[in-house]
Amino acid sequence: MPYLVATDLPTVPAGQRLRNLLERPGILQMPGTHNGMAALQAKAAGFDALYLSGAAMTASMGLPDLGVITVDEVCFFIRQVTRSSGLPVLVDGDTGYGEALNVMHMVRAFEDAGAAAVHIEDQILPKKCGHLNNKKLADPHDMAAKVAAAAKARRSLFIIARTDGAASEGIDGAVARAKRYVEAGADAIFPEALHNAEMFRAFAKAMPGVKLLANMTEFGQTPFFTASEFEAMGYKMVIWPVSALRVANKAQEKLYRTLKRDGGTQNMLAEMQTRAELYQTIGYHQYEALDASIVETVVPQGMPQR
Numbered sequence: 616m617p618y619l620v621a622t623d624l625p626t627v628p629a630g631q632r633l634r635n636l637l638e639r640p641g642i643l644q645m646p647g648t649h650n651g652m653a654a655l656q657a658k659a660a661g662f663d664a665l666y667l668s669g670a671a672m673t674a675s676m677g678l679p680d681l682g683v684i685t686v687d688e689v690c691f692f693i694r695q696v697t698r699s700s701g702l703p704v705l706v707d708g709d710t711g712y713g714e715a716l717n718v719m720h721m722v723r724a725f726e727d728a729g730a731a732a733v734h735i736e737d738q739i740l741p742k743k744c745g746h747l748n749n750k751k752l753a754d755p756h757d758m759a760a761k762v763a764a765a766a767k768a769r770r771s772l773f774i775i776a777r778t779d780g781a782a783s784e785g786i787d788g789a790v791a792r793a794k795r796y797v798e799a800g801a802d803a804i805f806p807e808a809l810h811n812a813e814m815f816r817a818f819a820k821a822m823p824g825v826k827l828l829a830n831m832t833e834f835g836q837t838p839f840f841t842a843s844e845f846e847a848m849g850y851k852m853v854i855w856p857v858s859a860l861r862v863a864n865k866a867q868e869k870l871y872r873t874l875k876r877d878g879g880t881q882n883m884l885a886e887m888q889t890r891a892e893l894y895q896t897i898g899y900h901q902y903e904a905l906d907a908s909i910v911e912t913v914v915p916q917g918m919p920q921r
């Protein structure tokens with residue numbers, strides 16, 4: 616329960632806990648959780664690891680995913696998601712916020728905030744969603760230097776190199792880049808925006824023994840595949856980065872429209888998380904019980920009064 620009690624906190628570092636999950640057979644499913652509440656709900660649904668998406672974080676701030684937010688802003692999200700859930704979290708590190716030293720700073724900051732893993736991509740600024748057109752790629756040598764810098768800065772953080780190369784250099788180009796990034800110290804590879812099963816299979820075939828991540832974002836270049844289908848194509852991790860935020864945003868939009876129309880929320884009650892459900896999700900009463908137990912513990916009984 617509450618992250619406030621030291622003895623309830625995990626003793627194994629987050630990065631190691633993620634590595635342990637990756638030792639299990641099957642694909643590791645990481646839904647996007649854009650805040651602490653989403654993290655609690657994903658955990659309650661049975662997920663063992665989570666994803667913190669740059670697109671979802673920025674969208675929740677009312678901003679585009681163009682690399683404009685800062686390391687400290689991301690750390691605010693990392694802390695809420697890791698504290699509330701206690702689960703290992705993969706964090707979107709975009710382009711690493713600069714070059715080698717900036718990447719090292721990001722790695723230290725993310726790991727200290729509680730992250731288990733980060734992915735760094737080979738675009739240059741202004742970076743874009745990998746499923747859009749006209750992406751500008753970094754020189755593979757410069758990207759490999761960033762990966763090496765990240766590996767040097769981490770304690771146990773799991774480092775995933777994302778390549779956006781497939782769009783302009785094809786599968787062979789993306790594979791050549793990915794191999795350089797593995798040599799530079801990447802623990803896994805994220806081939807971005809593949810268009811079909813053949814591409815997913817070809818990439819996996821060309822990278823034997825390397826852990827691969829699939830991105831099942833909606834409204835992008837990748838057609839729908841299930842977790843089991845990605846697993847059968849050779850992938851060890853899958854993310855659904857923005858799905859929860861997209862659904863939450865639609866619900867919120869409906870609430871505001873209805874409220875404006877009706878002058879009240881009475882017609883939305885059936886779609887609301889009730890107070891009881893909300894408190895149940897955040898463990899409200901457990902925090903209260905914790906508080907009460909401490910008061911009981913520290914008030915001495917039968918001590919001589921002065």
Ligand SMILES: C[C@](O)(C(=O)O)[C@H](CC(=O)O)C(=O)O
Pocket residue numbers: 667668669670671680707743744745746830832833835856857
């Ligand atoms: C994975 C991703 O980088 C993200 O920020 O979650 C995005 C997701 C999206 O925009 O749909 C991406 O570039 O694929």
